[in-house]
Amino acid sequence: MLHAKHRAGGQRVSAAVPSAKLRGGNVDLRKATAAAIGRGLQAGALDAVDVSEFFLERIAAYSDPAVFTTVTSDRAREEARAAASRLKQGNSRGPLDGVPIAWKDLFDMAGTVTSSGSALRRHRPAANEDAEAVAHGVAAGMVALGKVNLPEFAFSGLGLNPHFGTPINPHDPKTPRAPGGSSSGSGVCVAAGLAPVSVGTDTGGSVRVPACFNGLVGYKSSEGHIGKRGLAALSPTLDTIGPLAHSVEDCVLLERVMRGRAPTLMAAAAASQVTLVVPNNVVFDGAEEAVSANFEAAIERLARAGMRVRREAVPLLDDALNLTEQHGLLAGAEAWHVLRNVLEGPDYKKMDIRIWHDLTLAKALTADDVLSLHEGYERMRSGVAVLLGSDALLAMPTTKNTAPPITDLEADWEEYAAQNWLALGNTNLGNILGVAALTLPDGTNANNMPTGFMACAPGGHDERLLAQGLSIEAALNN
Amino acid sequence: MDLSTLTAAELGRAMRDKKTNPVDVVEHFIGRIADYADRSVFITVTAERARQEAKASAARYAKGHPLGPLDGVPVAWKDLVDVKGAPTTCASELFRNRDVAEDDAPIVKNCAAAGMVVLGKVNLTEFAFSGLGLNPHFGTPINPHSSDAPRAPGGSSSGSAVSVAAGLTPISIGTDTGGSVRIPAAFNGLVGYKSSQGHINKDRVQSLSLTLDTIGPLGKSVEDCVLMERVLRQQLVVVPRAAGLTDLTLVVPENLVFEEAQNAVVANFEAALSNLSAAGVVIIRRRLNVLDAMLESSADHGTLATAEAFYALGSHVDGSNRERMDRRVVSRIERGRDQTAADYIAITETRRALNEQLGTEMAGPTFLVMPTVAITAPKIALLDAGDDVFHATNSTALRNTMIGNYFDLPGFTIPSGTDAQGLPTGVLFNAYTGQDELLMCYMQSIEQAVNA
Numbered sequence: 001m002l003h004a005k006h007r008a009g010g011q012r013v014s015a016a017v018p019s020a021k022l023r024g025g026n027v028d029l030r031k032a033t034a035a036a037i038g039r040g041l042q043a044g045a046l047d048a049v050d051v052s053e054f055f056l057e058r059i060a061a062y063s064d065p066a067v068f069t070t071v072t073s074d075r076a077r078e079e080a081r082a083a084a085s086r087l088k089q090g091n092s093r094g095p096l097d098g099v100p101i102a103w104k105d106l107f108d109m110a111g112t113v114t115s116s117g118s119a120l121r122r123h124r125p126a127a128n129e130d131a132e133a134v135a136h137g138v139a140a141g142m143v144a145l146g147k148v149n150l151p152e153f154a155f156s157g158l159g160l161n162p163h164f165g166t167p168i169n170p171h172d173p174k175t176p177r178a179p180g181g182s183s184s185g186s187g188v189c190v191a192a193g194l195a196p197v198s199v200g201t202d203t204g205g206s207v208r209v210p211a212c213f214n215g216l217v218g219y220k221s222s223e224g225h226i227g228k229r230g231l232a233a234l235s236p237t238l239d240t241i242g243p244l245a246h247s248v249e250d251c252v253l254l255e256r257v258m259r260g261r262a263p264t265l266m267a268a269a270a271a272s273q274v275t276l277v278v279p280n281n282v283v284f285d286g287a288e289e290a291v292s293a294n295f296e297a298a299i300e301r302l303a304r305a306g307m308r309v310r311r312e313a314v315p316l317l318d319d320a321l322n323l324t325e326q327h328g329l330l331a332g333a334e335a336w337h338v339l340r341n342v343l344e345g346p347d348y349k350k351m352d353i354r355i356w357h358d359l360t361l362a363k364a365l366t367a368d369d370v371l372s373l374h375e376g377y378e379r380m381r382s383g384v385a386v387l388l389g390s391d392a393l394l395a396m397p398t399t400k401n402t403a404p405p406i407t408d409l410e411a412d413w414e415e416y417a418a419q420n421w422l423a424l425g426n427t428n429l430g431n432i433l434g435v436a437a438l439t440l441p442d443g444t445n446a447n448n449m450p451t452g453f454m455a456c457a458p459g460g461h462d463e464r465l466l467a468q469g470l471s472i473e474a475a476l477n478n
Numbered sequence: 479m480d481l482s483t484l485t486a487a488e489l490g491r492a493m494r495d496k497k498t499n500p501v502d503v504v505e506h507f508i509g510r511i512a513d514y515a516d517r518s519v520f521i522t523v524t525a526e527r528a529r530q531e532a533k534a535s536a537a538r539y540a541k542g543h544p545l546g547p548l549d550g551v552p553v554a555w556k557d558l559v560d561v562k563g564a565p566t567t568c569a570s571e572l573f574r575n576r577d578v579a580e581d582d583a584p585i586v587k588n589c590a591a592a593g594m595v596v597l598g599k600v601n602l603t604e605f606a607f608s609g610l611g612l613n614p615h616f617g618t619p620i621n622p623h624s625s626d627a628p629r630a631p632g633g634s635s636s637g638s639a640v641s642v643a644a645g646l647t648p649i650s651i652g653t654d655t656g657g658s659v660r661i662p663a664a665f666n667g668l669v670g671y672k673s674s675q676g677h678i679n680k681d682r683v684q685s686l687s688l689t690l691d692t693i694g695p696l697g698k699s700v701e702d703c704v705l706m707e708r709v710l711r712q713q714l715v716v717v718p719r720a721a722g723l724t725d726l727t728l729v730v731p732e733n734l735v736f737e738e739a740q741n742a743v744v745a746n747f748e749a750a751l752s753n754l755s756a757a758g759v760v761i762i763r764r765r766l767n768v769l770d771a772m773l774e775s776s777a778d779h780g781t782l783a784t785a786e787a788f789y790a791l792g793s794h795v796d797g798s799n800r801e802r803m804d805r806r807v808v809s810r811i812e813r814g815r816d817q818t819a820a821d822y823i824a825i826t827e828t829r830r831a832l833n834e835q836l837g838t839e840m841a842g843p844t845f846l847v848m849p850t851v852a853i854t855a856p857k858i859a860l861l862d863a864g865d866d867v868f869h870a871t872n873s874t875a876l877r878n879t880m881i882g883n884y885f886d887l888p889g890f891t892i893p894s895g896t897d898a899q900g901l902p903t904g905v906l907f908n909a910y911t912g913q914d915e916l917l918m919c920y921m922q923s924i925e926q927a928v929n930a
Binding site: 333365 | 818
């Protein structure tokens with residue numbers, strides 16, 4: 001089960017650039033942001049039907065079959081036609097009308113099975129209606145290409161899936177490397193140019209880790225910021241929704257769309273309105289050299305752009321680790337409750353044994369642990385609000401590692417566990433602290449594997465995080 | 479004029495009308511407390527503070543500017559609430575000699591800001607964890623309605639109820655986690671109000687269950703409890719207009735709440751209902767499935783109260799402290815030790831879902847009505863005779879009131895009569911979560927109709 005053969009990733013894709021009649025000759029749709037495609041559609045330089053055909057053909061021709069779990073071609077074509085006709089008639093639904101999108105296979109889409117990446121869910125009845133976030137996407141005119149892969153029940157930061165296949169990280173043409181998880185398909189489909197944007201979920205880092213491993217921007221919203229009706233829950237308290245995209249601008253537009261708001265952009269925050277708090281404890285422990293070096297170079301660029309940098313010990317991070325050591329993870333306790341019937345059911349042996357093991361660790365937690373976690377999380381969340389105030393961001397490397405070779409992970413469970421923790425360690429601190437967070441690409445290592453820069457604002461500060469994120473992105477790209 | 483029989487509101491009016499004054503009032507009650515035979519009602523009497531506050535109040539009345547209708551009215555606090563300069567003992571040996579509180583709890587400050595006079599702190603079940611009011615270490619306040627034998631005061635706000643019923647204070651503040659305001663109020667022939675979660679501030683109040691603990695007054699009238707609610711929340715002390723009763727629906731559950739009920743309890747309950755019916759209230763009797771679902775959840779996973787009590791107090795029952803605690807309280811705390819994380823999460827999720835379901839069944843002005851307690855105050859000797867009897871009786875006492883905590887319902891208990899021994903019975907009106915104001919509007923009319 002753990003020895004599936006993996007072909008190397010994206011670059012080997014037969015140059016399946018479809019012969020779409022694209023009038024926007026200077027737009028490379030494989031790398032275009034959702035906003036740019038939207039602008040092309042609004043200007044009439046692109047046609048919504050052509051755009052969706054382009055991506056459907058790319059998906060069909062792509063060599064790695066593990067990225068999409070369901071391709072909703074009929075639906076995409078219908079939505080694209082409707083968008084094209086709206087755009088022609090001047091009835092646009094806004095800047096993302098006609099722009100394709102792929103959804104993590106935890107979201108209900110009417111007529112498709114929500115698999116949660118589990119063989120145990122593969123044959124359940126199809127969903128009757130779209131999840132709330134998906135429905136908001138439809139209302140904004142977006143074209144649903146389909147649903148993308150994840151590790152079973154979204155409970156891993158590496159993205160391996162022995163039953164549905166592991167989407168290969170497209171950044172390494174030679175060695176098959178992990179996509180990052182749990183929104184593995186989301187990360188790969190955007191990085192490989194199979195969709196301009198994808199929506200994942202983040203309970204311990206599941207948007208940010210695959211975004212980082214794939215050189216993308218990822219936005220983890222605050223708890224409660226984006227409605228979760230129709231989303232298969234892992235941890236009702238900590239689950240959050242967020243896009244994986246090519247730009248912060250796309251994340252802003254998607255944030256608007258998924259909340260049912262008009263997708264308008266805010267102004268970037270002035271660099272002088274950004275303070276970066278860089279912890280000198282915890283977040284660099286065990287980090288790969290290139291990860292730390294790229295992070296430091298990013299900080300330097302941001303400081304040069306006029307942002308204030310505070311380097312200090314952040315005791316809250318040690319508190320979070322100690323609390324976890326003593327009482328476990330709230331996400332784990334809730335996931336055990338949510339999935340208990342599966343984990344203790346007759347078919348548990350059909351699960352990814354590593355994920356079954358990690359989920360089952362929480363069985364030993366007591367009510368007293370949960371109450372200690374509730375109180376501890378609340379205390380730390382107040383602490384982070386005080387620490388960061390109204391303009392500071394907690395900055396750290398998104399992951400401590402870069403995408404590891406899949407064969408190493410599958411050969412050695414200890415290596416899997418170690419790499420999983422290097423991937424999730426920093427992001428998970430953010431979930432404990434209840435933050436809203438962005439990851440942005442800040443470079444690559446010697447193997448050309450991407451590294452990420454993470455900025456975290458207190459929970460509820462999504463708006464200013466995104467405004468500051470625009471400014472950080474501009475400074476990093478400068 | 480016997481000051482001991484007046485309600486808090488009547489005392490305030492008497493002071494405003496210069497029929498008495500705050501200094502005489504406070505001396506009257508300090509004297510009553512000193513003379514009262516049962517020494518287990520008050521744990522701390524804050525005579526010096528009370529005299530000082532009364533003097534300041536008297537000065538305000540003399541100038542014609544009292545702080546409101548309760549200026550100069552004495553109040554006694556359950557000894558879980560911090561009062562500056564006194565130890566918060568929780569009626570536990572473990573805390574008898576602890577350091578004094580450095581500050582008043584916000585609710586105490588709010589009362590002081592309304593001119594009220596802090597008389598002192600009253601007894602409770604150790605850590606407030608039982609509904610009968612027994613306390614082997616601080617003594618059990620005797621129910622003043624006892625005629626044949628010493629009867630239980632009800633708990634856990636035992637001292638609050640007895641202090642008001644015995645005329646040692648016009649009003650007292652308790653806490654309610656499973657019935658701890660309403661049970662002693664019912665056993666002592668008083669009105670008791672349990673607020674919705676979050677309605678009244680709980681800072682500097684010792685926690686038993688973070689989720690279920692609520693604050694509420696025990697008094698002699700609905701008016702007093704409404705006035706106290708205003709003061710505790712630091713709202714303008716304006717009593718809401720009494721609502722008419724003809725658009726009110728009362729739902730009487732046919733399941734659970736009458737099990738093991740004594741005849742007098744049921745008879746008095748039915749008499750109250752026929753008075754309300756005569757006043758135009760619509761009464762519906764039906765099975766409430768959510769109550770069965772609640773019991774099922776508790777049978778499968780235990781209760782929120784035991785899980786949270788173990789979290790709050792579990793450290794005390796390990797080690798040498800255990801021997802210094804009431805073994806019956808220890809045994810109740812212990813029930814939370816083996817509850818798992820999944821139990822706790824299942825309980826809270828089921829509770830949320832059932833609360834939502836109940837909400838759909840309580841649309842419009844609709845209250846759930848039931849006997850406050852299925853029994854009248856039991857003999858203390860009987861309860862002390864065996865822990866099995868104690869625990870069984872405790873469960874019966876808490877059963878109906880706990881429904882209000884489980885569903886986070888604000889509730890009022892008002893007296894409905896007495897049994898053959900002259901022991902009071904109560905009837906409990908529960909509104910839906912957060913509808914404290916609505917409930918208070920109707921309670922004044924309900925009280926009148928029941929007493930008609």
